Structure formats: structure tokens, C-alpha cells
Amino acid sequence: MTLPQLIILAIILLLLILWGAVRLHRHLTRVKRRLNLLLDALDSADTSMRFPTDTDHEVNAALNRIAQNLSDLRSRVIETEKYYQSITDTVATGVLVIAPTGHIHLANPAALRLLDRPAITHISSLRPSWPELYALLHTPSPGLDTTVRNLAVKTTSFTTHKGDTLLIATLDDISSQLATANLETWKEMSRILTHEIMNGIAPVVSIADTLKLRYDGHEDYMTHGLDAISDSTRSLKNFVANYKRLTVLPPPEPTDFDLTPLLQTAIDLTTSRPICNDYNNPNPDTTQNRHAGPPKFTLTLPESPARVHADRSQVLQVLINLIKNAIEANATVIAIRISQPANHRITLDIENNGTPLTPDTATRIFTPFFTTKPHGTGIGLSLSRRIITANRGTLNLTTPPSNPTTRLTLTLPTPTHQPIKLS
Structure with a gap:
């Protein structure tokens, strides 16, 4: 091959190499551009981008496969989030997810209800x-297991993919457990005291009555003394009888009934004043002057029947007692609200603008024989809670902080949530 031929061949090979390099550069540029487009879409949470496969079939098919897998993964993540969201929205346990800055990323409905707040962000x-x-949760403290008022508080930590440590706090209402434990303590004390006191005063009453019958003297001090002994021992017997009522409670005979008519009956039995169904302003007006006479009732009732599964006569007894307490507290407005079923329970709130409870009184109103009334026995609210607990319900003081009104909240099971029969 001559020298000119070799030069021509070399030029042709060089041109081919240049052409191939240009084609390769353009191909790599297209691939890079498509990768950048795909990454930009993913940064924007858009996994719907697809590339046509009529050109660069293998590359575009591979990119489409990556996009599809990422789309499927995102769908599974969203589905998992909704799954856990539905769980946290329905459980009775309150859940708070707290960032290191104190901001609350999640507060489920149960947490808002237990904390009595419409929303919470910090x-x-x-x-x-x-x-x-606040003292427990304002700084990350995982591993807590303690009690705050009526809440059992537990905490744990979780580290995100960005390295942020979140504090997860769970809140459980243990009011019923505390009430049950308190009740069992009082029941045992009542049993012991009833036995010992009755055994001690029975012969005293008998001897005092016998001496009064046999005494034929004329000394007034002897007659008065025997009368005092007899009256004092009988008063003590009546006290013990009231004490015994806290423990000797007939077992409930639950039936299904509508709570609304029973509430109307309780109001009719405690007052003859007409009822005001004020749906637009159900809260007590604490600004008006108190005056003598029957209070004004405002009712907020559900559209459908509020059916519960409980002992009707026992629940009526409790409703009468709660309304009477509000009236005796000089309330001018008593607001009663029945809420639709939630977690298989009907909720009834009784709020009044009577004499506010002091912080010390608020913590003791369910204690047997604690009373603020001059002639009260102090067993009304404790017996009411005992009755509601026996009917698988709850009765608690739920007055919001710094609120001048007094609110008691009663819950009862619905017919779909059959209570366990007491032995």
C-alpha cells in the first residue's frame, strides 16, 4: 500500500473515531440529562415521570423501571403512614411525638382529649x-414510666434518617384503676369499721335503754345523761349505716335504653322549671348574677338516640344526685351535653356555674364522707362513682384549668359493647 493510500486510510479512521466519540458524547449527555430530570422529579416527590422507549430503548426502559420501583415504594410508604395514622386516631392511648425543639409533630385525638385541648403544637x-x-417532656427523657395526675406516662426515643431524635410519649387514663383501687381500700376499711363499731355500740344502746326503763329516780342529770348516751349511739349507728351503703351495692341489672328520656326524668324530679334547649349556647353563663330559684337548664343532645347498656334505675339515681349537687351549689345555669358514641361509649357532661371548687376540694370530692355542705353526709359523689363503675362506666371531674364552672363527665357503655357481669 502506497503512502498516499495509508494517509487516506488514517484520515478515514480518524474521522470514524471522531464520529464515534461524538455519538458517545451525545448518548452520555442524553442519559445524564434524563437522569437529572428523573432526580429533579424525585426531589419534587413526583414519581410519575416516564421516558419513551422508541429511542434508547434499553436506557429509557431501565430509567422507567427505576421510576416505577420508586413509585411503588412511595405508595407503600404512604399506605403504611395511613395505616399507622388510622391506628393512632382510634386507640384510646394518647400519643405525642415531640421534636428536640419542643415542637409537637403528632398529637392524636386521644392525647388531645386526655389533655383537654383542641390542638397542641408546642x-x-x-x-x-x-x-x-411539661417538666417531664420539655427535654428528651426516654425510658420514663411514671404517673402524672390521672395519666400513666411512658416515653421512648426514635431517630429519623436525618439524625433527629424524636421523643414519643404515650398517655393512658388510669382514672378507673385509681378509682377502683381507692374504692377497694374504702370497702375494706368500711367492712372492718362497720364490724367493730356495731359490735361496740350495740350493747351500749341496749344498756342505756334498759337503764332508762328501770330508773325511777328524779335526778334530771341521770335522765339527760341516759338520753345523751342513747341519742349519741343511735347517731353513730346511722353513721355506720351510711358508711355501709358504700359497699353494699346491689349488683346492676343492665338493659338497653335511651339516655335522653332518662335525663329529662332526672331534671323533672329535681326541679319543676321548664327546660331550655339552647343548642347555640350550651355553656353556662358565668357573668350573670346568681339568684334564688330553680336554675336554667341548657341541653345539647344528639340527633339519634343515645342508647346505653346499664342499670336504668341506678343511672337515674346518679343523674338526680349530680343535678341536685349543682342546684345546691347555687348554680343559675346547668349545661348538659350528651355526645355521640365514641369508642363504644356515650359521654354525658354536666357543667354548672355554681360556687367554684377550690383546688383542694376538687381533689377530694369523690372521697367518702368528704363534704362541703353543712348537713351533708359526704357519700353522694363517692356512691355515684361506685354505681357508675359497677355499670362499667366512669365518673370524673373534668373542669378545664382556670375555668370558673364545674364540670362532671359521665361515660357509659353502648349496647354494642356489652359489659362483663359482676360476680
């Missing part, structure tokens, strides 16, 4: 109403 908002809980 842990500092708990300081006025829940200072003890």
Missing part, C-alpha cells in the same frame, strides 16, 4: 395547665 403550651407533664 410542648410549652402545657406549662400552665399541666406543669408536671
